[in-house]
Amino acid sequence: MPKNVLTRLHSRALTKQGKIAIVGACALGTAALAVSAGNAETVTTGAPARTAQVADSTALKNVKGTVTDQFATDNVKLDSIAAQKKAADEAAAKKTADEAAKKAAQDRAAQAASRSAERPQMETVAATKTYANNLDGWIRESLDIMRAKGIPGSYYGLHRNIMRESSGNPMAINNWDINAINGIPSKGLLQVIQPTFNAYHVAGTSWNIYDPVANITAAANYAAHRYGSMDNVNSAY
Template sequence: MQLPTIPKIGSLSKKHKLTAAGIAAAAAVALTVTGLEATAGGSAAAVGDPTGFSVSTGDQVKAVGGKSGMASQKAVDDAAAAKKKAAADAAAKKKAAADAAARSKAAAADAAKRKAAADAAARKSAAEEAAAKRAREATANRSTTRAVIKPAPAPVKKAPVVKKAPVVKKVVPVATAPAAVVYPDNLDGWIRQAQAVLAAHNIPVPTYNGIYRNVMRESSGNPNAINLWDSNAAKGIPSKGLLQTIDPTFNAYHVSGTSWNVYNPVANIAAACNYAWHVYGGMDNVNSAY
């Protein structure tokens, strides 16, 4: 077959150069198709057109053109699909990042909430422990042993023995000093000695039991007991001794002849009974904190 004559490229315009390049590509296709036709019994012919020439290849050329168009459309569809997939992937990544950030924020908030709860529980536990410690210290200030002291039996009065005076002409009385009474150094002795002191100063003497039950309620029989947690303690004048008197009361109702030490058991009982007589009519009338 005779190929069409292509003008010299150097003397062509830009438009003609582009057209010539297209014609060359078409000529190559035509040669291929012509070979196919020669094998299959087909024919090929060059037909001129305004651009220079065209190639007619019969049905085989039409088929090649159709396949070429389908390939081009597939490339466009593939590019669009790839673009769409890239956009979907980017959106998925963005959503995954947002979800991760939300989970991280929620986890941080939950951790902060748990920490706040743990801190509150720790503070509550510390406060409870401090309160328990204060209670234990307060209890330790009182006598921990509440020994039950049985009151001494009342002395049995014996009928006086009347002796017959010897028959003498003169009886010369001899003055003798009364024997000093010695009291035991325990709660029984302290109570009886305090009763004797009160009687000697013409202060109404309460019963032994009236003194004893108030002593056991207030100090459990501990002469060194001190209350460091009530309202008097808060004022700086804690209750002290067997009957838990404060210093101002002890000093105001102190019974002369006894010690000025508020912890002295006899002095403490005497002053407390003197106070109870002036305020309540006697220690037997006191049945609670006074």
Template sequence: MSVSRISSRSRRLNKTQKLSVAGVSTLAAAAVAFSLVPNDASATTEPQAAAAAAPVAYTGSQTQSLKATGLSQNTTAERLAKTADAAKAKEEAAKKKSAAKAEAKAKAVAEAKSKAAAKAKADAKKRSAKKASRAADRKPVYANNLDGWIREALSIMHEKKIPGTYEGLHRNIIRESSGDPRAINNWDINAINGIPSKGLLQVIKPTFDFYHVKGTKHDQYDPVANITAAANYAADKYGSIDNVDSAY
């Protein structure tokens, strides 16, 4: 065998040896790795559980970001609270305004009713005054004679509810005074006693004063005052002047 062949074989052996060594190393590494694998699945999760249980470490930028987020949340909460307060205050103000408006309206309605009532009362008073004025304007004017005196006396007697008729008055007036309002009796017992009978129906002063009708003159010689007083006396004593046919 030559030296060159020996050298070539030596080189091949060396290469084969190297491959063998590499293979052995690989197998050894695989065996080591296999020996490190746990026998059950729980052993596999322990590092994960340990990692999960371990405290999280935040960087400076992460800490600032979290703080900023917290501040932002606080600010948002404050804004929401302020917005809610503002809305509540606005609602209360609206309610107060509405209540004040309703109260003002009710007050205005009451004042309007009061004014309307006052106006109606004033108008009624004016109408009453006008009616009275028209009635006064329509007041009849009686003639200044026996017929006029009797008719005016009858009007007053009717108002005062004193009974009597035109015929009864006229009949007694003619008998007592012949229709002379200034007639006076100076010879009978009344005259002797100092209280002579006077006027159309010849009444004495005490009788005239007691039965005088309000609204007429306080004068025995006044025709209307004399007739109404005498008729009032006759109504009290005889029921009506119509029932008198002689001295009374």
């Protein structure tokens, strides 16, 4: 074989091995780069992971703080609402008590006014009371006046003395006793002389000595001052 042919074959063979070696070296280099790149990614991504953990912890703390603050705010609101309700209840209770006291005062005032209105009405009834125009009526009217004036005496005491003195005649007059001789005869139901009638006349009655009610009342007033009551008189007085 010619020498140059072997040389070319040998050179071609070396060239294939060199190619293989180069390919292997490239593969190893690529793997090394891949490992290096993986390690670089691991190192590179490690720092953000720790940063994320710190961020998560901080966020959790913030959430806890926010929840605690919210609870505190809610408690303050509840306390405020409770205080407002208590104040409203106390105000309502006070208002109810004030209204009850006001109503009681109004009721007392109304009762007092009613009693005041009843008294004049009773007085009017007494003032407009009618009496029979006879001895019974005269005695009863005189007794009502006597009670109003505080003059003692009873129906029986008046009636008994009237019947003895005048037999119930309001126009009776004594023209024969010492008083008549002295010019001041006894007159009327209870035979009263004019000076005595004038001295013991009771306000509200007639000034006419022959008026039955005026005569009885003046005589009873005189007897009360001298004897304590007409009931104590059993003879000429």
